[in-house]
Amino acid sequence: MRTLGIVCLLAAAAAAPAQTPKNNSPTSPETHPDRKVTFRVRAPKATEVTLTADWQANGVQTMTKDDAGVWSVTVGPLEPGAAIYNFNIDGVAVPDPVNPRIKLRARTSASIVEVPGDGTELWNPGTVPHGRVELVYVPSKAALPGQTREVRVYTPPGYDKDAAHKYPVLYLFHGSNDTAAGWTDVGRANFILDNLIAQKKAVPMVVVMPFGHALPFGGPGDNTKVFEQFLLDDVMPTVEKTYRTAPGRENRAIVGLSMGGGQALTIGLSHLDLFSHVGAFSSAIPGDFSTRFKALLDDPVGTNAKLKVLFIACGKQDGAFARSQQLDKTLTAHKIDHTFYPTEGLHNFAVWRQYLGQVAPMLFRDAGK
Amino acid sequence: MRTLGIVCLLAAAAAAPAQTPKNNSPTSPETHPDRKVTFRVRAPKATEVTLTADWQANGVQTMTKDDAGVWSVTVGPLEPGAAIYNFNIDGVAVPDPVNPRIKLRARTSASIVEVPGDGTELWNPGTVPHGRVELVYVPSKAALPGQTREVRVYTPPGYDKDAAHKYPVLYLFHGSNDTAAGWTDVGRANFILDNLIAQKKAVPMVVVMPFGHALPFGGPGDNTKVFEQFLLDDVMPTVEKTYRTAPGRENRAIVGLSMGGGQALTIGLSHLDLFSHVGAFSSAIPGDFSTRFKALLDDPVGTNAKLKVLFIACGKQDGAFARSQQLDKTLTAHKIDHTFYPTEGLHNFAVWRQYLGQVAPMLFRDAGK
Incomplete structure (x- = not known):
């Protein structure tokens, strides 16, 4: 019972x-x-x-x-x-x-x-205070002209109570052929955060989950490029206008799984002026990573000063594991500080729930200090 | 184009x-x-x-x-x-x-x-300001012991801006074999409200959409009774604690479609101490309506003083039409003020979107006066 x-x-x-x-x-x-x-x-x-x-x-x-x-x-x-x-x-x-x-x-x-598990899992709602998941409608200016897109936003427990508190923001991306609802409906990101916050293992944060298929799924075009424009020009300004977000790169993280991991790496590492924490789960990794990010790789002192967290996780039985392993080696060879977190597991929400539980406590530890 | x-x-x-x-x-x-x-x-x-x-x-x-x-x-x-x-x-x-x-x-x-229509439909997001749809987690005390249920809540555009404003609340119920997401994902209640508010045809209101199957769908037991307890003991206190809601019966409406229409009639008319506006679309109607609500029917002066809106709508081609028509006759015979709104149409969201667009402007017109 x-x-x-x-x-x-x-x-x-x-x-x-x-x-x-x-x-x-x-x-x-x-x-x-x-x-x-x-x-x-x-x-x-x-x-x-x-x-x-x-x-x-x-x-x-x-x-x-x-x-x-x-x-x-x-x-x-x-x-x-x-x-x-x-x-x-x-x-x-x-x-x-x-x-x-x-x-x-x-x-x-x-x-x-x-x-069901034994009830102690982070993704179990349990009896801790719950944050909310909000469906926010973001009109696009240039990236997706004429379109309004639904973005899911998690606000932590107590968000309404302290009107002076400003929250850091985690931008959290889903994988290919998923939707903006995936990280909450299946990943239970909201309950994972609720539990970590209740246990004081993670700082209260806002989590923003947009729909990663800016262009039609399976169709032509550079989806990551259009998604980046939508994120930077439309989603982030709307979020920062709508929610009490703490300003500056030290208060922004960008994390994703699979295709979304590739988006987090590509957009995050291209914009260390905007983000200080980057995470990629079971990730697609740009084939031209070493040339695309040569400047970052060749300047470990500068990069490490900006990049508070770089978290790479993958299941050893996942077809994407070799690429994550290679990325770990490349980063190590260039003395870029990072966490490589290989686990048992495949390409599914079993590991993604686990990885979110692992990375969320690492985020924003220095913010406000 | x-x-x-x-x-x-x-x-x-x-x-x-x-x-x-x-x-x-x-x-x-x-x-x-x-x-x-x-x-x-x-x-x-x-x-x-x-x-x-x-x-x-x-x-x-x-x-x-x-x-x-x-x-x-x-x-x-x-x-x-x-x-x-x-x-x-x-x-x-x-x-x-x-x-x-x-x-x-x-x-x-x-x-x-x-x-798609011509873009002028109320359910079209258009370019008006958008409210949010929020997923709120409501733990149940006695009605559903040990359970936490997701409830969808619409907050109108500008909700964040005027921290002194208190909003009336529409409790809006779905039909049998639907979920808490139905009224927004399919009914587009949020966009209908956005547009009516932008056109100043409806007052800004909070809309609360719980999951109407308190008991397992298709299983035994008195679902309406358990749902009523969950609504009154768990949902309403959570909503009134979480949102800036205007107090009192004059600021609460209860409306539903099909099974949810039956719930709105049954719970609303049993609790005129809590609700002053009741609506039923294409509705299931309690078979014992005339005996169950005899006291209300026999006291039209008292009932009409309390019941600001009683809205009954149904499609003429809907199998449920005869029952709505009979309810209209019963109410008329007892001199109970109400609006009977028969239309062309079947038992589907085409009419339910239309009926929400019709009833929302009728709600809370006297509130605060």
Whole structure:
């Protein structure tokens, strides 16, 4: 019996018994007490149904059909956390038809299964004070003419109470084919920050999460360039006008995962006049890193004076690991201070939640001193 | 060429050309200039694929397969606005596999196609100042022990600027199998309010949108009763502590659609000590309305003095129309002041956006006078 504070945005799925509801579709996913999970889909006419999973390197599992036409597979035990999956029904990749927890994407969609832990995880809302996640509408001037984009902003607990306090800002970017909602809906960045702040392991900060696909996903053009312009010209001025943000580079961090890690490195290291903390999780790394940032690499004293934190993390089983490892070597060779944080793990929110919990306490430790 | 401010949370789908992207799946939906819409899904092995649509009374359309295994159908022209649809692939109801605009539900999910209008619609973000939508985490004491629920709260433009101003509050409820996100993600309640406020047709107000399935969707128990307790004991105190809300019944409205309309009527009319404005769109209406609210019906002078607005709206082609019509007759027979607003339309967000635009200007006109 769990007595922890559990966020039940969609209590139906979490609490549903393993029975066939009115619409004749089975319960899916069903998480068992041993953290094994059963996935089911009713597709009586299908000839082949598989499960695509983000929690294993070769993420395709065969499913088997019962007499009622319900395909199922039981996997795990899974690690506590959020896992993402799809079904492939006779060649059509679809989210779980009955699971309301949907992973929104820039194109397509998937399903989420949340495997409970023991309640002590940072991403668990627990009983600590909660900040808010705010949907802010940012009109673009030049980067995306005529467009208004939704940006998610986390304000920490107590933001309303002390009207004199100014907060440092973490700009936090999602990966390819994700959305501005990813870091909160799946990453639970807000609860991770709530817990770290309650434990006094991180300073209260505002976290800004824009939509990283400035240009249409999968289309032509230099997305990072347009995204940088939108960030610098539209998002940052709106944030600094709307929220009580502490001014100056020492109060700004820029961190991202995968594609967003590449954006954080590219934009952050190009603008040490604006940012003093840079982080990249499981990151895309510019192929021309050494030439693009030659001036920074060749001036370790100057760079280290400006760059308070440079955090590189990646799972050892992630296809992106070699590039992170190479970046670590390049930085080391040039005596650039940084933290390389390799862990067990793949390219998924299991490690990204962990990395946010690791880097957030490192941010803004000197600010205001 | 559209020059209006368009919210592109997910620009990929909106801007994608009608071509086959890398993953070999077709573009869907494709909205044509004449507001006809083509839906496509690649399912070469399927024997029957249909489109389920919320914009027509008999909402199932046959789709036809081409040589590449892509099923398609072109419908419309559709009215400007948001329409919701699913595919049924050999008996499996799924959202559109490639459309990132997902209608989140309490169970299952669907897809959204947004058909542009001429830009003058209230739900269009346009170039007016925008309020924010905030995700507030509300722990429950007695109604839902141990649970914390996400509640969406709209704060109007300028909320941060005048620290002395206190705002009236509209509690706005979604329908069955919807979520706390429905009224903003699909209903665009925030933009409707932004526009009405900019046009000085509505007073600036805070809008509170909780998750109406207090108990698991489809499960046993008296959901309205538990939801009422959660609303009164947990949501309202949190809102009044967190936001600068004007006190007293004259500054509170309670409005909902479908199941949420039933909740607004049941809770609102039972608590005229707390609410002075009640609205029900395309509403579920308690079967025992006349006996449950006998005291109110039998005291029109007293009831009319307390009830500043009682707004009942429904589409004439909606299966729920007869019940709204009957409620109108009952109220008229008992001389209870109210507005009955029948329109053309079905049970969908096309009418609900319209009804919010109609009722919001009626709210809080006397407050503070």
